[in-house]
Amino acid sequence: MSSMKNWVALVGLLAVLGLIVGAFISVLWFRDLHNDRKHVLIVNAVTPVFLGTGSDGGCHGTQLTTVERGSKLPVRRIRYLKDCATIDVALPDGRDGYVVLGVGDVSVNPPLPSERQD
Numbered sequence: 001m002s003s004m005k006n007w008v009a010l011v012g013l014l015a016v017l018g019l020i021v022g023a024f025i026s027v028l029w030f031r032d033l034h035n036d037r038k039h040v041l042i043v044n045a046v047t048p049v050f051l052g053t054g055s056d057g058g059c060h061g062t063q064l065t066t067v068e069r070g071s072k073l074p075v076r077r078i079r080y081l082k083d084c085a086t087i088d089v090a091l092p093d094g095r096d097g098y099v100v101l102g103v104g105d106v107s108v109n110p111p112l113p114s115e116r117q118d
Contacts, residue, residue, distance in 0.1 A: 037074070037075060038110070039112075040108070041072070041074075042108070043070065046104065048065075048104055049065050049089065049091065049099055050062060051063070052096075052097070053079075053086075053088050054100075058081060058084075059086070065097070073091065074090045076088040076089060085101040085102075086099065086101070
């Protein structure tokens with residue numbers, strides 16, 4: 001009977017630790033997402049927007065449309081992939097897409113940290 005109590009206590013302790021770690025990771029993820037959404041993408045020259053999200057299409061996605069110089073798009077998510085950085089944006093017509101940094105000419109306001117820009 002004593003070994004059964006120890007087993008239940010161990011399982012309960014592991015479950016609580018798992019919940020604490022999961023909550024901590026979730027808070028960090030939501031904080032990162034919130035910080036990404038403080039940025040605005042400013043288009044300096046005609047720039048392609050790709051279909052989907054940067055995590056799905058990566059550095060070489062399917063082009064959805066182009067955005068004209070002077071457009072300001074709200075940022076949804078910034079992703080630093082192995083070969084490029086992508087910025088998920090909301091288009092004025094309600095569609096979502098993403099821009100690959102280095103393809104086209106865009107600026108991010110407030111600027112991204114310089115150590116992450118390629």
